Amino acid sequence: MPLPATIARAPRRDAAILIVDDAPANLGMLRKMMTQQGYQTFVANSGERALSIARRVHPDLILLDVVMPGMDGLETCRQLKQHPGTQRIPVIFMSARSETDDVVAGFDTGAVDYISKPLRMAEVCARVRAQLQIRNTSDSQHEQAQRLRTIVDSMAEGLMIIEGTGRIQYANPACGRYLGCSPETLEQKTLCDLLAPQVAQEYLDYFARCASEPGFEPQPGAREVVVRQCDGTLRAMDLTLAPMAMHETLFIGLLHDITHHKQSETALQRAALLDPLTKIANRRHFDTFLDMEWQRAIRSGEPLSLVVIDVDHFKLYNDSFGHAAGDLALQQVAAVLQDHAPRATDLAARYGGEEFVLLFAETSPADAAALAEAIRAAVEALHLPHPRSATSSWITCSIGVATMMPTQLDHVEKLFVAADRAMYAAKEAGRNSVRQVDAGSSAWEAVKALVMR
Numbered sequence: 001m002p003l004p005a006t007i008a009r010a011p012r013r014d015a016a017i018l019i020v021d022d023a024p025a026n027l028g029m030l031r032k033m034m035t036q037q038g039y040q041t042f043v044a045n046s047g048e049r050a051l052s053i054a055r056r057v058h059p060d061l062i063l064l065d066v067v068m069p070g071m072d073g074l075e076t077c078r079q080l081k082q083h084p085g086t087q088r089i090p091v092i093f094m095s096a097r098s099e100t101d102d103v104v105a106g107f108d109t110g111a112v113d114y115i116s117k118p119l120r121m122a123e124v125c126a127r128v129r130a131q132l133q134i135r136n137t138s139d140s141q142h143e144q145a146q147r148l149r150t151i152v153d154s155m156a157e158g159l160m161i162i163e164g165t166g167r168i169q170y171a172n173p174a175c176g177r178y179l180g181c182s183p184e185t186l187e188q189k190t191l192c193d194l195l196a197p198q199v200a201q202e203y204l205d206y207f208a209r210c211a212s213e214p215g216f217e218p219q220p221g222a223r224e225v226v227v228r229q230c231d232g233t234l235r236a237m238d239l240t241l242a243p244m245a246m247h248e249t250l251f252i253g254l255l256h257d258i259t260h261h262k263q264s265e266t267a268l269q270r271a272a273l274l275d276p277l278t279k280i281a282n283r284r285h286f287d288t289f290l291d292m293e294w295q296r297a298i299r300s301g302e303p304l305s306l307v308v309i310d311v312d313h314f315k316l317y318n319d320s321f322g323h324a325a326g327d328l329a330l331q332q333v334a335a336v337l338q339d340h341a342p343r344a345t346d347l348a349a350r351y352g353g354e355e356f357v358l359l360f361a362e363t364s365p366a367d368a369a370a371l372a373e374a375i376r377a378a379v380e381a382l383h384l385p386h387p388r389s390a391t392s393s394w395i396t397c398s399i400g401v402a403t404m405m406p407t408q409l410d411h412v413e414k415l416f417v418a419a420d421r422a423m424y425a426a427k428e429a430g431r432n433s434v435r436q437v438d439a440g441s442s443a444w445e446a447v448k449a450l451v452m453r
């Protein structure tokens, strides 16, 4: 949000002036003059009295006589400048002592002006007006700086000021929270300490370009980076960098933590790959995985085995126990398949309804057949009662296995058709069994012919 530009307000006519002089005649004359100018006035005839009034009423300006009995003007000014409540009040000295040393001593104690006595009233008024104007401007700037600091301190986003060398010159409290250390600790680091070396180098190159190429106009830019927190934990954050228009090369860096966003994105991506009922891979994920392994097998020349599994007489199971019981049975069968696909190159998936598939990369026909047999036995061993099955008292499955070493000329569908055919052969052979098609067999040739058609 853009802040309003600093507006130097004209001195308020009712600004409060404290006049300090031990001579009652001077006090009276000055008071009269200041009142005529529209100022509110307070008077004190000693330094002690002046301190007490200043602390109570916080005047906008003090006209202070230098030579006074007891506490003189210089000491009074020194004490005003030491007290947090009065140190910002401008002090104008008035004195008959107008040697250079006197004037210098006055300014050294913190006064903003020094007027020689005898006083010329028009000059006093002009000097008071000028100092009130300056004070007004300085107050506005102070207020604006305070406001900016409050905004920066309470921002949820991390804000840094970064030098052209990558050194962090300033970090706000949110930066400290994001990175798990105090802003002061961050101010001893560089951007390179927070980022992976390659990314940090890209930023340094960009800073160097900004500094060395006169025609280069850097644009603000945002990108996702992995930031190393002070305890070494890595977090995903958006880093926005914008050059500051200053005489030295400085950049504003904004950090926005996107770890939660990333986590839910990952969770969503993961959910999109899973079958909601069985929580194993879904068909889409399986197809992508198969494509990948297919290409890898072409390159490596290793065999690729596909296993197709269909639950036997599942319609009857549903009819007997209801759809909900059928769902539970499918979940248990899926868990068995998942247990038999432990390697990173194996994948068990629900392909649709009561049909499942498994891919075993780098697996020979013999090993694939052995795995399929182990799966068949494990499903039967679940002992899920299926009283109306003509095959067994338990839920069983029929399994088809196909293995091939794919080449560039093959199509993945060939493997699928072969495994499906083998699975139907297992059904025809009485179910609860495993059938296999090997590349080169007569059944395989039939599949080939079928797919080539």
Ligand SMILES: Nc1nc2c(ncn2[C@@H]2O[C@H](COP(=O)(O)OP(=O)(O)OP(=O)(O)O)[C@@H](O)[C@H]2O)c(=O)[nH]1
Pocket: 277, 310, 311, 312, 313, 314, 315, 316, 318, 322, 323, 324, 325, 326, 327, 330, 352, 353, 354, 427, 431
């Ligand atoms: N409970 C449940 N049943 C399903 C689901 N998906 C498919 N089915 C049922 O699975 C049954 C499949 O039946 P069919 O394709 O006739 O085959 P089958 O009864 O298993 O007989 P065979 O395959 O010849 O042994 C159908 O009744 C579908 O409704 C599911 O998500 N949950």
